[in-house]
Amino acid sequence: MMMLMVALGGALGASARYGIGLYMAHIGRKPYWGTLFINAVGALLLGMIAGWGWNDRYSALYHFAGIGFLGGFTTFSTLSVQLAGMLSQRKYGEGLLYLALTLGLGLALASIGYIMTQ
Secondary structure (H helix, E strand, O other), X not given: OHHHHXXXXXXXXXXXXXXXXXXXXXXXXXXXXXXXXXXXXXHHHHHHHHHHOOOOOOOHHHHHHHHHHHHHHOOHXXXXXXXXXXXXXXXXXXXXXXXHHHHHHHHHHHHXXXXXXX
């Protein structure tokens, strides 16, 4: 049952990420802005889930939302490839800003989400 919850959540999360990526491209944004937004929102939501105490490894809701949806929604691999691309193109300032924003926003928003739900 838990595997089904993860699979269903993952499919929905990956689809949401894809849709946001298409939207960002449609409005003319560079791809990494969509990835930054997705990862920041994912950090906030996972912080909220942890704050609510839904991160019990036996909880179907945690498997669906935390592992499945947010696992499919957020993307460390895309962040890594985009950052590697910036560095290979010698866009060091842009890459450093992207990395700092991703880490800073991720940590701040996960903390805010956790604190909000306590």
